[in-house]
Amino acid sequence: MPRRRASVPGIFAPLALVLACSASPGDAGGGTGSSATGTTSTTAASEGSGPSDTTSMGSTGGAPLPMPGPDVDIPAFSAEHVYFLPDDNRRQVDVEVEFPESDLSYETVTLSVDLTCPNGDACDWWDRLGWIGIVENAGTDDERIVELARFVTPYRIGAAWSFDLTMLRPLLAGPRTIRLFIDTWVGPGHANGEGWVVDATFAFRGGVPDPLPVWVLPVWHQTTFESGNPAAPYTDHVPPADVALPEPADVVLLQSLITGHGQGNAENCAEFCQKTHGFLVGDLPVQRVVWRDDCDQTPAQPQQGTWTYPRAGWCPGAEVRPWVEDVTAGVAADGTASIVYAMSDYENTCRPDAPVCMGCTLGTGCEYDGGNHTMPRYVLSAHLVGARTLP
Numbered sequence: 001m002p003r004r005r006a007s008v009p010g011i012f013a014p015l016a017l018v019l020a021c022s023a024s025p026g027d028a029g030g031g032t033g034s035s036a037t038g039t040t041s042t043t044a045a046s047e048g049s050g051p052s053d054t055t056s057m058g059s060t061g062g063a064p065l066p067m068p069g070p071d072v073d074i075p076a077f078s079a080e081h082v083y084f085l086p087d088d089n090r091r092q093v094d095v096e097v098e099f100p101e102s103d104l105s106y107e108t109v110t111l112s113v114d115l116t117c118p119n120g121d122a123c124d125w126w127d128r129l130g131w132i133g134i135v136e137n138a139g140t141d142d143e144r145i146v147e148l149a150r151f152v153t154p155y156r157i158g159a160a161w162s163f164d165l166t167m168l169r170p171l172l173a174g175p176r177t178i179r180l181f182i183d184t185w186v187g188p189g190h191a192n193g194e195g196w197v198v199d200a201t202f203a204f205r206g207g208v209p210d211p212l213p214v215w216v217l218p219v220w221h222q223t224t225f226e227s228g229n230p231a232a233p234y235t236d237h238v239p240p241a242d243v244a245l246p247e248p249a250d251v252v253l254l255q256s257l258i259t260g261h262g263q264g265n266a267e268n269c270a271e272f273c274q275k276t277h278g279f280l281v282g283d284l285p286v287q288r289v290v291w292r293d294d295c296d297q298t299p300a301q302p303q304q305g306t307w308t309y310p311r312a313g314w315c316p317g318a319e320v321r322p323w324v325e326d327v328t329a330g331v332a333a334d335g336t337a338s339i340v341y342a343m344s345d346y347e348n349t350c351r352p353d354a355p356v357c358m359g360c361t362l363g364t365g366c367e368y369d370g371g372n373h374t375m376p377r378y379v380l381s382a383h384l385v386g387a388r389t390l391p
Contacts, residue, residue, distance in 0.1 A: 044217040044246040045170040063388065068206040069104030076132075076178050076200045081118060083187030083195030090187070090195070093180045094135060100204055102173035107207025109172060111149055111163040114199040117156075122194040127305065127316035128153045129261065129379070130182040132200060133222065138177045144221040145179065146171060147381040150257050153182060153196060154317030155307055159300040161319040165202075167213045167253065167385050172202065211387035215246045219254075219339055222381040227260070227270050228348030238341040238380060245335045249386030254279060254327045254339075256382035257320055258290050260312025264373035265348045266359035271311055271376075273346075279382070280340040281330030287342075288323065312378075327384075337384070348376055 076097050083090050100106070111132065117123035129152055133145040148171070149163040165172065180200065186193045225237035245252070258277055260270030267273040278287025292315050296308040300317025307316040314320050331337045350360035350373070357366035364373040 044215045045173065065208050065212070065390070066103060066105035068208060069100050069106055069204060071206050072100060072204045074099065074202040074204070076202060077180055077198050080180060080198045080200075081195060082180065082182045082184060082198055083118070084185050085187040088187070091182060091184055094138065095178050095180075097176050097178045097202075099172045099174060099176060099202070102170065105206070105208045105212070106166070106169055106204045107209050108203075108205045109165045109169050110203045110205075111165050112160070112199075112201050112203065113149065113151065113163070114158070114160045115153060116158045116197045116199075118188070118194040118197055123156050123158065124153060124184045124186050124193040124195055125156050125304070126153075126184075126192070127155055127307070128183045128196075129259070130180075131222070132178065132180050134171060135177040135179045136221070144218075145381070146218050146383065147222050147257055150259065150314075150320035150379075152259075152314045152316055152318060152320070153184075154298075154300040155303040155305040156193065157300060157303055157317070159317045163319060166209055167255070167387065168216055169213050170216045208390065210390040211251050212390060213385055213387045214249060215386045217243060217246065217384045217386070219243060219382045219384055220341070220380060222379065224377055224379050227262075227275075227343075227376045227378055228265065228346045229351055229353075230347065231353070234341075234343065234378070240338065240340045242336065242338050243384070245331065245337065245384070245386060247386065248335065250328075250389040251326060251387045252328045252331050252337075253324055253385040253387065254281060254286070254382060255322050255324045255385055256380065257322055258378060258380050259314045259320055260290065260376070260378050262374040262376040264360060264362040264364050265350045265376045266361070267346070268361040269312075269346065269348065269376040270378055272309065273312065273376075275312070275344040275346060277341070277343045279325070279327075280342065281327040281337055282332060284327055284330030286325040286327065290323075292318075339382075339384075341380070341382070343378075351375075 076095055080093055131147055131150040133147040136144045148165055151161055180198060182196055184195045186195055188194050219241050220238050223237045225234045226232045262270050274289050274291045276287055277290050290313040293310040295310060295315035298315050298318045303317055349358045350366050352367050354366055362372045368375055
């Protein structure tokens with residue numbers, strides 16, 4: 001018998017019908033989930049001694065509090081020159097980092113990132129997507145990224161950001177492979193800048209936060225998908241996920257990063273168009289327009305270029321703000337959760353295979369040219385965080 005779903009609004013209505021018709025009783029359990037890479041298993045990072053009973057999402061009650069750890073600063077990248085040359089690609093850098101053991105508690109965990117210009121004034125001229133994340137299964141065919149922080153570089157100047165990673169503490173325990181990536185295409189000797197110099201440090205401050213994160217479960221690892229092409233639906237990259245939570249939690253949060261990129265398409269998507277994105281957790285819908293209209297207020301200024309223009313979830317020279325929702329009410333009593341991603345209907349009629357080429361906003365044809373016309377796409381990652389509330 002199909003699972004029943006309450007009526008859901010807007011962007012979820014078509015998906016609700018599909019799911020009701022296709023779901024089977026086995027879909028809700030089994031301890032499996034879906035990731036952006038097409039695999040069907042997820043692994044949660046847990047605080048403390050390990051997973052406990054998963055048969056109930058009741059209160060964590062009188063579980064003992066963990067021991068506060070000593071304050072510690074852990075440099076991950078120091079004066080790291082990120083650049084690209086045809087014979088020397090340094091856009092991506094991996095390092096091995098040893099984090100505090102999981103049985104120690106920290107009231108705050110902060111990632112500080114500083115971007116400066118090579119040789120004093122040779123920053124990349126363009127706004128580039130960047131991120132720092134944990135590499136799972138590094139160097140294998142099943143390599144995946146759990147994003148910790150996403151940012152976009154400013155035009156031609158440096159910037160500095162601080163990311164609050166306190167709720168992601170269960171991920172930051174023991175040895176981890178940490179990756180820094182900036183989508184730059186310039187390097188030493190290039191007329192348009194020489195890339196970026198990056199310093200990044202994790203700061204752990206001992207104490208017990210409230211709420212106290214006890215596990216983090218990646219739902220969709222970092223993925224990039226085309227928008228507006230009927231032949232390449234986003235559900236191929238962000239499929240519905242059925243997950244079993246690793247242990248009881250008083251609060252379950254859904255934390256995601258979503259940004260839109262590409263221009264010159266119909267509606268000037270996906271960088272310059274406003275679209276609604278959302279998640280359906282059980283029968284609980286959460287949705288929002290992914291958009292930032294405060295780019296003229298970013299601390300990284302004055303910049304060159306169009307840095308003041310509103311954009312789909314990001315600004316040049318700014319950190320990407322995580323979207324965090326309390327989805328405790330969407331978790332089933334047996335500690336499982338079904339999660340569906342959806343976004344506004346959109347078809348890009350200015351794409352190379354469009355039946356009729358129309359709607360190109362920047363005066364180009366339908367072929368992508370790497371400049372005024374680039375493929376509309378979104379970059380998305382999402383995970384669940386389970387936390388205890390303190391007495």
